[in-house]
Amino acid sequence: MTLASSPPIARQAARPKARVTSRSRTEGVRPKTGPSARAKRGASKNESGLLGGYIDSKGSLRRVVALPGACGSVLVVDRDAVTLGDRRLVAHLAADEPRENAAVACEQYLQNPAGRWCRCVTPEDLALEPFADAEALEPRSQAAPSVKELTDRQGRTYCLEINSTGMSIPELRWWRKSSSGEQESFASISMREVIASLESYEPVRTLTHRALALHRDNGEVSIAVLRAECARMDASKIVLNRGLRRAVLAVATTQGLTMSEIAMRCGRVKHDSRGNESGETSWLARRLGIAPEGGKSAPTPWIHSDVLALIARCGLGISPREVELG
Numbered sequence: 472m473t474l475a476s477s478p479p480i481a482r483q484a485a486r487p488k489a490r491v492t493s494r495s496r497t498e499g500v501r502p503k504t505g506p507s508a509r510a511k512r513g514a515s516k517n518e519s520g521l522l523g524g525y526i527d528s529k530g531s532l533r534r535v536v537a538l539p540g541a542c543g544s545v546l547v548v549d550r551d552a553v554t555l556g557d558r559r560l561v562a563h564l565a566a567d568e569p570r571e572n573a574a575v576a577c578e579q580y581l582q583n584p585a586g587r588w589c590r591c592v593t594p595e596d597l598a599l600e601p602f603a604d605a606e607a608l609e610p611r612s613q614a615a616p617s618v619k620e621l622t623d624r625q626g627r628t629y630c631l632e633i634n635s636t637g638m639s640i641p642e643l644r645w646w647r648k649s650s651s652g653e654q655e656s657f658a659s660i661s662m663r664e665v666i667a668s669l670e671s672y673e674p675v676r677t678l679t680h681r682a683l684a685l686h687r688d689n690g691e692v693s694i695a696v697l698r699a700e701c702a703r704m705d706a707s708k709i710v711l712n713r714g715l716r717r718a719v720l721a722v723a724t725t726q727g728l729t730m731s732e733i734a735m736r737c738g739r740v741k742h743d744s745r746g747n748e749s750g751e752t753s754w755l756a757r758r759l760g761i762a763p764e765g766g767k768s769a770p771t772p773w774i775h776s777d778v779l780a781l782i783a784r785c786g787l788g789i790s791p792r793e794v795e796l797g
Contacts, residue, residue: 522577524552525584535561535580537573542566542600547576548592559589560596590792621675623668625649629675631682633692634659642693643686645679662700663707667772670713672796676704712774714794715782716759722787730755733786758782 520537527533532552540546543566549559562576620628627649636642636659644659647668665675679701686692722728734740734750741751756762758778760770780791787794 522547522574523581525581535577540596540600541598544600545570545573546592546596547573547580549580549589558592560592561589563596565600620648621665621669625668627668629660629665629668631678638693640691640693643682643697645675645697662697662704666704666711670711670772672711676701708776709773710776710779711772711796712758712760712779713772714796715774715779716761718787718789718794719755719759719782733782736786737781738785755782755786 522535524534534552535549538546538548545564547562549561551557561580564572620630622628629647632646633641633643645665647660648657686694730752731750734755739751739754740748757764758774760772763770783789783791783794
């Protein structure tokens with residue numbers, strides 16, 4: 472391969488060969504006109520959609536690839552390198568996202584071996600546009616949803632209402648009504664707070680999507696805050712722990728598996744003054760919503776999806792999907 476600035480071959484052959492130094496490599500030689508072998512390999516890698524790979528706990532080679540999805544979206548998928556099966560969805564990128572985000576998602580995925588758990592790719596993943604507003608899927612002619620008051624264990628009620636909140640137009644929000652003796656309070660709260668109080672996604676999520684669909688073209692009612700809350704809730708990795716708590720308590724009752732043993736399986740081990748090992752039951756109790764976090768008066772109904780997966784897979788030996796609430 473010749474250099475872009477090389478003299479004619481005959482004249483070059485008559486000259487003595489010059490010693491190439493590190494300085495001449497950087498200053499005396501101009502870049503090659505054609506793509507390098509490394510660049511060609513990179514182009515081939517990008518064309519095939521390959522983002523990275525690793526060896527799993529069973530010794531099998533797996534690849535992380537970028538696959539085309541609906542409406543110009545991109546699916547980042549972890550799959551078996553030989554069979555191309557056992558496809559797991561790492562990320563689903565919208566059409567307007569930079570293509571570099573696929574490589575970023577892959578890098579973060581490979582850097583955290585403990586967090587490599589993803590659900591299987593479904594046919595719907597290939598047909599649906601990611602992060603599409605859920606209310607856009609609702610028919611415009613739908614009648615107003617029948618929003619009844621929802622009640623939690625403390626007797627507090629929740630409902631979707633349009634009220635004035637100091638803006639130029641009224642706002643659609645979730646409201647909580649609680650009564651204590653002769654006093655009654657009525658305050659707007661977030662969608663996440665409602666779900667936490669009820670420890671259930673439904674019917675809060677469905678009612679919210681339908682209300683947003685009903686008012687999305689109504690310029691006289693603001694739905695900006697509620698739509699943002701709904702989008703954050705749908706994309707959040709912080710999930711309810713109620714299903715996992717029930718599974719742990721059921722295993723403890725039917726199989727005699729102790730909280731200490733479950734914690735030890737998750738790598739949460741402590742030692743007493745004599746060096747005896749036991750599991751951190753307090754850590755497990757906090758994650759399950761049985762005991763409150765430090766400085767808190769009540770247990771949390773939330774758990775990070777990575778921690779839920781750890782307890783489900785390592786502590787109970789089951790799939791995280793079996794304890795996730797829909």
